[in-house]
Amino acid sequence: MATETAGAHAALHARHRAVLPDWLATYYAQPIELTHGEGRYVWDAEGNRYLDFFGGILTTMTAHALPEVAAAVAEQAGRLLHSSTLYLSSQAVELAERIARLSGIPDARVFFTTSGTEANDTALLLATSYRRSNQILALRNSYHGRSFSAIGITGNSAWSPTSLSPLQTLYVHGGVRTRGPYAHLSDAEFITACVADLEDVLGQAGGQVAALIAEPVQGVGGFTMPPDGLFAAFKQVLDRHGILWITDEVQTGWGRTGEHFWGWQAHGKAGPPDILTFAKGVGNGMSMGGVVARAEVMNCLTANSISTFGGSPVTAAAALANLGYLIEHDLQGNARRVGGLLKARLESVAAGLGVVREVRGRGLMLAVELVVPGTDQPSAQAAGLVLEAAREQGLLIGKGGRAGNVLRIAPPLSLSVAEAEEGAAALEAALKAAQTALESPQTTGTGGVTL
Structure with missing residues (x-):
């Protein structure tokens, strides 16, 4: 020293x-x-x-100080740092095209934000607007960000400083495999029990539930996860009720889990989610997040909206370089x-x-x-x-x-x-x-x- x-x-x-x-x-x-x-x-x-x-x-x-990302940031910063979504951006469009293809969601639309919290906020806005309901299903032990609405669907009490919320949140089992009342069950029995719990919660909801939001691997919760196939079983129930599925890929996306590019893909028969949120790694440290949803859901908002900083030329350039490096290597x-x-x-x-x-x-x-x-x-x-x-x-x-x-x-x-x-x-x-x-x-x- x-x-x-x-x-x-x-x-x-x-x-x-x-x-x-x-x-x-x-x-x-x-x-x-x-x-x-x-x-x-x-x-x-x-x-x-x-x-x-x-x-x-x-x-x-x-990687830290990845030359390809540093060069992309420096080059774009030397031309234009900021413009906002009121203007076209070739960088944002190219990045959105690439992410839409990678998402697996058909007819996908992409909205860029500056963080995972903001991405989940947007996903909740879309789901509640589309379904005309403020009821949300979330997993126990979950974490989805630090905004007022995201705290309202966070099932980890250590990160939920207020019980006030604009949402009615219904918590279901499934995020923690090796602790709790179902820990002693086999994987198949665990899935059956969690589906039964979901059905029971829906039976008591007393209204039209908008969406289930879930991390494929719970991040702040301690990298806990359900058996592969749980979300496929959940989706059968959700589809029957017209409930949307939001997969929170802020920590699991971009190949981090090794076997799959997205965490939801471990639940093969589930098919693609209705809404996918991402952030963190895509910008390799730049403030970048976003939401992918099928067009029908993304386009459901009836009021004007913009993003001042989401998908800025610099962050989009960094994400393009970073994503390119990730895939090429x-x-x-x-x-x-x-x-x-x-x-x-x-x-x-x-x-x-x-x-x-x-x-x-x-x-x-x-x-x-x-x-x-x-x-x-x-x-x-x-x-x-x-x-x-x-x-x-x-x-x-x-x-x-x-x-x-x-x-x-x-x-x-x-x-x-x-x-x-x-x-x-x-x-x-x-x-x-x-x-x-x-x-x-x-x-x-x-x-x-x-x-």
Whole structure:
């Protein structure tokens, strides 16, 4: 660490606390500032290098400082930074054409936003307008953003600061496979039970439900997921009632799960959703999100609407370059191959540690659920200890789960086998350190956010 940068984080943190909201969460007992990155690595303001296994909350999808994206941004910025949707944009049209083809939705229309929250907001607006209903089905343990309407359909209480909402939300089972009343069932029995629960909820709804919104893999919820085929079974029920299906692909899209380009595709017979939302990785760090819907649904709004910043020339140029790189270099395939190796390595590590309840996930979207050693009790303290210890080992990871006890691992999709092994070794050391600390009566708690 360079002498001239020592203490930089403490000074900045003091300024941060003086001017930003108390509820604006940060990681670590002593938060850090990331100043630059390259590939899968980032550096902080005090000169420390880290292997990034969280990618700015699953947003740095291809690589840090990817030359193709940086060049596209610089070139477009040198011509025109902004125009708004009141004017035609060749960049936005080209990107929309590409995403519409990739979505699998027939006769698709694309609307660009600046975030996943805004994308889900738009999807809710479309569904409720199309169906003339404010009733929404959502999964328990879900998270869909931080706006007023998105909080109203968030089933994870740790991220829902108010019960006020413009929507009537009906929560159904299905997002968490290995905990809860159906955990003991086989996959087929689990699906049957969840469908029965959905039918029961609809029987009590007392009105016309607009849509079901669901993450194929619950992100903030701790990378939990149902058995493949659940949404196909759900869709049979939804179609019978004319209810729309919104798939929230903000974290699962663009090949991150390895086996499929979109998370919904793991539920093969479901067919395409009515509405798909995306964000995060498509811009590789630029503020880009959006909604894809079949034309009949997208065009249902009867009032004027625009977007000042959605699909701006610069963000669209970045997304085009990033998406092109992703596909040309088969990063979905890399996520499947390297993610499979990383998961196997983590399962091997976990086999000898009582602090680990489960390793789960697919592709480069992996989770390690932590408990009090020797029990099935979720341990947020363990997750806090591992987060800190991993940083000391030069590894950045995330946290999640309703109890804040799940480690989230989602590196850029260009991760190499050597980097996967490096990260697994660092995480192994951090897990062992946490277990040793938890087994010591002197261990104190570590706070932290579960983002």
